[in-house]
Amino acid sequence: SGIAAFYTRTGVGTQVAQGGLPWKYDDAGNVIKTSPEKPVMTFETPDGEKEFVLEEAIVADFGIVRAWKGDRHGNLVFKDSARNFNPLAAMAGQITIAEVEELVEPGEIPPNDVHLPGVYVHRVVPLTPEQAADKRIEKRTVR
Structure with a gap:
């Protein structure tokens, strides 16, 4: 960054x-x-x-992140533990691509709720509801 x-x-x-x-x-x-x-x-x-x-600094060619909510300017909000690493991965990328589960209009995210400002995001990819529901990294375990 x-x-x-x-x-x-x-x-x-x-x-x-x-x-x-x-x-x-x-x-x-x-x-x-x-x-x-x-x-x-x-x-x-x-x-x-x-x-x-x-x-x-660690510099990557691409930073690929997944946000819970975002606007077309790249302002992103992460949910729960996704906030731990995604902002850092986005800032390390020369080009950052954000998958967004819920795409909202610019201005709908209050400035104090933005976890990553759009200045670090170069491309925004809105996900379909089916794609947003598919979270391959999350595993539920029960006894």
């Missing part, structure tokens, strides 16, 4: 920062590509000097 990288304490002193984690294997299972070493900087904090690892 416009932030190329950030420094974090997560991963300091681990192989994540030092590099060498397997990234790619050949057909025989041998490692042919490993992760590079990441830049580490020391910053002054209220608790003294601390090291931080530079983490680059």
Whole structure:
């Protein structure tokens, strides 16, 4: 979403920062590509000097999300736990496509209820009622 990288304490002193984690294997299972070493900087904090690892943003060619409600401008509302990951997946995509279960007119979603603003959405695909009811990832289990 416009932030190329950030420094974090997560991963300091681990192989994540030092590099060498397997990234790619050949057909025989041998490692042919490993992760590079990441830049580490020391910053002054209220608790003294601390090291931080530079983490680059995850950028995807496409972000495909499914929203409970949305308008043709791409303003989206997610339901329940779909709000956990969908906004982040949408922001990581160079092109974001949103499947919308309920398509409403622009202005019908109150601004305070928008979970993802349309600036991150490039295409809106309204679903039919049958498509909206088909939620393959959701599994009901009973005893």
